[in-house]
Amino acid sequence: MISKIQIIVFHSFILFAAFFLSKQNIGTKRDTIIKHDVAVLHPGIDNTKPIQQTLFEVEKSYGGARIFYAEVESVVCGSKVCKVIPMRIYWDALGRYTHYEIAKGFNLEKEEGEPFAKEDHNKLHQILKDRNSVLKEYYKEELVSKADNNAVDALSGATISIDPNAVVTGAVWTCYTLWHWANGSFVEKIRDITSKKSDTQLLLNYLTYGDKYYRELAIETFIKRKIYDDNTIKNVLKAANIESMLQPITLAYLEQSSAKNYYSNINSFFEFADEKFRVTILNSLYKTAFKAPEPFYDAFSEQLLMTNNYQEINLILDLFKLKKHKSSKVVNEVLKLLDHKEFLISRRAYWFLNNITLSNNQKTRVLQFQKKYKSKL
CATH class of the missing domain: 1.25.10 (Leucine-rich Repeat Variant)
Structure with missing residues (x-):
């Protein structure tokens, strides 16, 4: 007896075969297509175990920009029977998602078998372009409501509420699956290939x-x-x-x-x-x-007068203390801060100077500041 899983696998194979045949002519006959066998992670499949995929590199004729694509499944699901559509995800030479294609005669589906409308495809395209989507923050198990007692496994329950701008309504799993194909491990593989060829x-x-x-x-x-x-x-x-x-x-x-x-x-x-x-x-x-x-911190001390940011000045003075660099050049630059318009900064300079050995003239300047602002120190 043929199981449901065997039927699903068989139908997926037929769909991919149809897709390959419909997309044979990706460019001109002069384009060169190079196959790269790569191991990629997809959190919808497994968080730790890479899977083998084929990444296609297209060297365009007449020196045009190179592009990459991969054949992927539209959705990863658990025990629920999902309609899996063969797709191509495309990237530029830097691994930036550019667009996707679906096998001719097929369409993505939402809940209850509702097909994607044009506006759903437009929204999905924008979701896949967003490299900082909230989808990257989720593990697959977190997308399923724990309150669903009918759930058979980690991917079988009702999907949780998620930012409606991050997904196509009724197609959370599809968006999650495709976003990770478009913005996951493939990106680094593409960048590495481009880097090695430059x-x-x-x-x-x-x-x-x-x-x-x-x-x-x-x-x-x-x-x-x-x-x-x-x-x-x-x-x-x-x-x-x-x-x-x-x-x-x-x-x-x-x-x-x-x-x-x-x-x-x-x-x-x-x-x-x-x-x-x-x-x-x-x-x-x-x-x-x-x-x-030796000359570095002396030169760097001039940065003290180039900013009015207390945090920066505080960190620079802490740096001099950490590195035990208290040269006459540094001390003279810090002394100038005693006249700073921001009292927090001038007081910070005072406490720095108050804890190091000074010349008589330098001591006099510090004591003048101390006398003037005694009540505020």
Whole structure:
């Protein structure tokens, strides 16, 4: 006797075969299609065990942009009989989802067998484009109501309430399944393939002429290849200056270089970084195992007068204390803060100076401040 599972598997095979035949001509005859056997994770299938998939890379004729696609099933479900539709998910060379295709003559379904309308497909497309969708936060078991006593297994109960903007109504499992195909493990596989096919000059071109995502890929690849020559560092910092999104990976790039490269560039990086990220850079200076060259903190002390942010100034002074750097240059820069218009900052400078050895002139300046603000210290 043929089981239900055998019937479902057989029908899935027939649907995929039809899909393959209907999509044979993806481009011109001059396009080159390369198959990559990859192991990918899908939380709707298993959180820890990768599954084998084929990723197709299409090198377009006449130098057109490369694209990638994969044949996937539209939905992962448990003991409930689901209508599984063969689909193709498409990405660009950076692993960014671009669109999907469904086998001719088939359509996605919602609850009760209701077919997707045009507006449902439009909404699904927008959901798949959102790389920060709330769907990435859920395990498959969390999408099922625990109150459903009729549930046979983890995927059999009624789906829980979820942000209606994150799913097509009545198609939670389909949205969950396809979002993780479009934005999961395949993305890293694609980026890795593109990275390996890009030589150093092409990566530098990405930094200069590419959009922010191509620039990000270039910096990621420089880290992997340990490329830290002066010209590359200069171009990486220039890209980070233009696009704030690149500041975290640029800091990672400097952190994984060398003490010389790190300290030669961290000061200028700090100057153009946005206010929020300067705190991250200061934390990096706290944690780095690199030993700073003698002139570094003297030069860095000039940053004290370039900001009115108390948190930054407090962290810089804590950094000097941690590194036990209290040179005359540092002390003179901190002394200038005693005249700062923000009393919180001038008081912070006072307490820093009050705990170190000072010259007679410096002591006099600190005592003047103490006398003037005695009641507020």
